[in-house]
Amino acid sequence: MPKPATENLIEFLSNIPFFSEVTKSSLKHLTTVLERETFRKNKLVFEKGSVGEYMYIILSGSVKVHEKNHVFGHMHAGECFGEYALIDSNKRSASITTLEETHVLKIYREHFFQLISNDIGFSQGILSVLIKRHRNIDIIQENLASSKKALELANSKLSGLIDGAMDAIIMFDEKFRILLTNPSASVLFENNDVIQRNLLLFLDESSANRIQNLIKNDLNNDQPLSSNYLPDVIKVIGSHETETLNEGTISKWGDNVTSFYTLILRNIQDRLQAEDKIEFLTSQTEYLKEEIKELTSDHGIIAEDKSMKKVLQLVNKVASTNATVLINGETGTGKELVARAIHQLSDRKDKPLIRINCGAIPTNLIESELFGHEKGAFTGATATRKGRFLLADKGTIFLDEIGELPLELQPKLLRVIQEGEFDPVGSSETIKVDVRIIAATHRDLLQHVQDKKFREDLFYRLNVFPITVPPLRDRGNDICLIADHMIAEFSRELNRPINQLSKEDKAALINYNWPGNVRELQNLIERAIIISQNNSISWQSIIPQGGIEQEATTLQTSNTIYTAPELIEIEKANIERALKRTKWKISGENGAAKLLKLPPTTLASRIKALGIERPI
Structure with a gap:
């Protein structure tokens, strides 16, 4: 035999937490004052800011708790809302809207007070529920206090880790406004007051464009950002115009509404300089090894004949200067030995003597050999190469068979002699060098000038101090x-x-x-x-x-x-x-x-x- 409707309702109410301690006899009294109401789908039950007089109990259906478009949560059958309207006249703290057709029971504030006043069992049950809630709140507060302490300790550890990091750590939002930095970032930016400033203002143009494109692609979901290593060097320009080269990573955190980003930068300026120095020394070592292999003799200069003694006198006179020397003589007379003697007697003897035979290198490669090239400057240039002039910096360069130097390269050599500077192939960067030039030839350069095969201005620049090595038959x-x-x-x-x-x-x-x-x-x-x-x-x-x-x-x-x-x-x-x-x-x-x-x-x-x- 089915239960009467009142008994079913009493059993339903007893399972609601707010009335769980109320006796069934008192719940029966409650059923006499409850009102029923039905709301259609997407119907506003009440709005935030309105003054309430009813508490609602959901019989069937569901509602959402929200503030405009932001949803705090959902409630279903057996749950109640609006309890505070029973004890005060404050404004509602949120809006309630149905998600489907919903049936509710509601109790009016005055009726609730009457039950409290007239039914001791009802008032005791409600009071018991409130006491339990109060105890739970105390436990929650204790847990919160403990959690707060643990959170403060964890935050202190995290702050120590971040602040002690040698890498610069910068957190910023999707508008590139800096939200947080560590001390290393302040050193990198040369500024202790960067919060809310635009991160891109501290980067050079190419680095700023790379960071900007990464964030743009992430926000547009073209290339979502999680944690990315930045393959290109990031150049930071501090407030005092100091430029530093950095490698870094960028990561994202936040929710679907707001995104935040963390950029970690490590200064690699010293490392790049060290790598560049190692590369330079390696190139110089490889070159010197090649030179040792190519030396035709290590016998030095043997001279008793007056013609050769005169050459040695000229060597002694010019060695201590920085004058450009042009050594003339037939092939095989020992012009290179004379050049080495000049270098060894000069103040540059502790620096390299770099030799290049202008006639033994193909025309299309000699510019690269002399002045170096950038990666990709021409087909086959798979790596950056330092030229012989840069290897000879602070030392001496010996240009053997200078008469074979292509006419189109002679202005570039003239520029090095006059200005001490040149541009590597494929580069717009001008490099300054301090090099003493010694040239040698077996040809009649003056005749070459008349034949338009050699620049007149270059000839006179090279012929500052001519030395003629006599042929062996005359010695x-x-x-x-x-x-x-x-x-x-x-x-x-x-x-x-x-x-x-x-x-x-x-x-x-x-x-x-x-x-x-x-x-x-x-x-x-x-x-x-x-x-x-x-x-x-x-x-x-x-x-x-x-x-x-x-x-x-x-x-x-x-x-x-x-x-x-x-x-x-x-x-x-x-x-x-x-x-x-x-x-x-x-x-x-x-x-x-x-x-x-x-x-x-x-x-x-x-x-x-x-x-x-x-x-x-």
Whole structure:
């Protein structure tokens, strides 16, 4: 048999927390004063700010608690709202609107007071509920106090962590207004009062654009931001115009309504400078290693002949100055040794002497070799390269075969001589250098000027202090002195003792014309010692005499005798075959010099001496 409606209602009311301590007899009295009302969907029950007189109990349906569009929560059947209207006449603190058709019970304030006054059981039940609520509030307050203390401790730890960080930490909103910084950020910005200032004002244009685009893409949901490492360097400009380079990360926090961002920056200025210094020293070390490999001799300058002594006198006079020196002389006379002597006697001797052969580098690469290039400046420029002039800063640069320098590059060299500055290939940055220039050539530069192959102004800038190195054939007994020294060196190096030169040997050396000068003498002596037998060498057979030159190796295997012109043609043809096979590459792993087992500088000299030219 179904329960009467009143009993069902009493049971329903007893499950409502506000009436949970009220006896059923008192709840029965309550049912006599309750009113019923039905609200349609999206109907406003009451509005925030209105004065209430009823408490509502939801029988069925649901409502939302809100202030305009902001929803605080939802309530369903078995819950009540508006209790404070029973005890005061204050304004409602929020609005109530139905989410669907909703049935409610409501009790009028005056009726509630009557029940309190007339029904002791009702008043005791309500009072018991209120006491329990009060106790719960006390417990909540105690928990809040404990939580507040724990929160303060956690906040203190977090503040210590943030304030003690060496990285700059900046929090800002979606309008780039700075909300919070740590001491490291104040140092970076050179400002202790940056709160509410625009973050972008402290960044250079490109860095500001990158940060602005990141936030814009995040707000538009094009590329939502969570935690991102910034791949590009961020440049910060402090209030005192100090510029620093930084790496950083950016992250987002907040809710769907408001977004906030945290930018963490680490100063990498010192690290970049250290990396740049390491790169510079590495480049310089690699260059010097190459130079050591390419040195044709370490015998120094041997001079007793007056013509060469005059050269040494000029070297001593000019070495202590910063004057530009132009060394003239035939190929193989030792122009590089003169340049090294000038450097070693100068105040720059503790700094590098950087050498470059202007005739041994392809035309399309020589500008990059001299002045360096930026990454991507041309096809194949996969990394930034420092040029020889920058490597020679505070030292000396030796421009060998300066007459081969392309005409279009000569103004740039002139600028370095006059202004001490240049622009690397592909860069708009002007670099200042302090370099002493020594140039050398076997050509008649003045004739080159008349032939429009060399700039007149550059010639006079280079020819401040000319030194002419005499050919070996004009140095008399120096030929024998140099030969004695080389024989001793190669004998020790190859572990092949050789008898001293006889008078006849010396006469043969002096009487030969030596078109290849000291370099030819060096090559001949090295070859002679290699093929020597029983500590003896037949120098008269090896040294070209009377226009006849015999290859020592040929003498041992064949009775054929070649004339000097024939030997020159044989050598020329052999070099041309090597060049064709290596596609006219002279130095390097796959170059003709390695194929012929010759130093690259020696091969370059022989190519010029023999008049070998690459076919067009």
